[in-house]
């Protein structure tokens with residue numbers, strides 16, 4: 001069975017990697033799907049985000065992962081790929097409030113589509129891409145939140 005793990009991944013954090021690893025052991029194939037959002041200013045381009053994820057997956061030795069990107073609605077991407085399961089990580093109740101609406105909208109748009117939630121590992125429950133971007137903007141230490149290869153790319157981007 002296949003699962004889609006969608007997100008912005010700007011950038012990939014240790015929390016994302018943990019979820020990808022867990023999904024990799026549960027499903028035959030995990031499609032990590034990067035949302036292309038032209039209206040939102042991003043730190044890394046979609047191509048850079050893909051490279052970062054590919055490197056992290058290689059470091060982890062995971063083989064059943066495909067990295068892709070999508071425009072527009074997630075349900076359309078799911079249909080095109082013939083996948084009926086979406087996975088998201090849940091860190092806190094606030095995530096749940098946000099996620100449950102998206103999951104309900106998606107299952108209304110695509111009958112039979114299921115969204116499953118993996119509880120974040122407590123170690124990563126406070127880690128977010130937006131937090132990492134903010135720390136990076138002030139040239140702070142991001143090493144506790146991202147892999148060494150992501151840290152290197154952040155430092156290159158912010159010249160530190």
Ligand code: PNS
Pocket residue numbers: 006007008009035072073074075101102105106
């Ligand atoms: O990492 P993020 O930014 O929390 O991921 C959010 C994402 C990409 C899963 C969500 O914004 C999404 O699926 N966007 C695509 C647009 C869509 O399908 N919207 C309908 C549901 S309201």
